[in-house]
Amino acid sequence: MKEQRNLVLCVMPTEHAELRTIFSDRPDSIRRQLEDPRGLRQTGWDLRTGDQAKFIRGELIRVEGVRSIIDLYRDGTFIFSGVIDRHFLAWSDKADARLHPLALAEVVINFARFYQLVLEDFRNRPSRLEFRVDLRNLWLGNEKTRLPAGPVPDQWWEGRDKSQLEAPADTWSRKFEITSEAYNPDHVAFRLIHELYIWFGHSEESIPYKKETEAGTISDADAIANIH
Numbered sequence: 001m002k003e004q005r006n007l008v009l010c011v012m013p014t015e016h017a018e019l020r021t022i023f024s025d026r027p028d029s030i031r032r033q034l035e036d037p038r039g040l041r042q043t044g045w046d047l048r049t050g051d052q053a054k055f056i057r058g059e060l061i062r063v064e065g066v067r068s069i070i071d072l073y074r075d076g077t078f079i080f081s082g083v084i085d086r087h088f089l090a091w092s093d094k095a096d097a098r099l100h101p102l103a104l105a106e107v108v109i110n111f112a113r114f115y116q117l118v119l120e121d122f123r124n125r126p127s128r129l130e131f132r133v134d135l136r137n138l139w140l141g142n143e144k145t146r147l148p149a150g151p152v153p154d155q156w157w158e159g160r161d162k163s164q165l166e167a168p169a170d171t172w173s174r175k176f177e178i179t180s181e182a183y184n185p186d187h188v189a190f191r192l193i194h195e196l197y198i199w200f201g202h203s204e205e206s207i208p209y210k211k212e213t214e215a216g217t218i219s220d221a222d223a224i225a226n227i228h
Helices: 030-035 101-119 185-200 221-225
Strands: 006-013 054-056 060-064 068-073 078-083 128-136 172-179 210-213 216-219
Touching: 006 101, 030 060, 030 068, 030 101, 078 101, 101 185, 101 216, 101 221, 128 185, 172 185, 185 216
Parallel strands: none
Antiparallel strands: 006 078, 006 128, 054 060, 060 068, 068 078, 128 172, 210 216
16 A cells, blocks of 8 residues: 555543444444444535445454545544545645645544444443544655645635645654543544644644634534535
């Protein structure tokens, strides 16, 4: 397989846990939901691969498409790996190097929202969760991956946005822990996106698709859902 730029999102329980329906044929099982995950929009950037879940070593199920691979382990570990190219997370960029802010935000929100379903499938819900975000091969082919500030402009494909910042390293990783008791997927999504933007060198004000609530800043899933 050729080297590709990619984004990896991961969440895992910090203690022993087990899912109930990961290897089940039931229509409402977590396995079937992974095969046809809900997205924010009908034609948006989501977790759908079109694949049927494969059983691997009795440890996990995997769905795989041309743009992403998703693994769900029986202990509740959930890993998404998506390519940064013109067909997915660098949408419409001929150099496959400019992250698309809307694609990025929408994928991260869909990842965090799907894990809400995973939490509901545990036999005994774990008390704490570890989240991790990785970026890999960001300097592939001597072309540094770039991330623009703010939301996607109407004329995204025209010209070069001066607010783009280049990845300061070829690889990067960040992780944090939260309690599962009051899991808020849109808050988790914002934390993941926030870490990524400030690593690129953007200010907090440059992060798009967010809103303020009494509980703090969250990703604005409703605003994205209404984009046509």
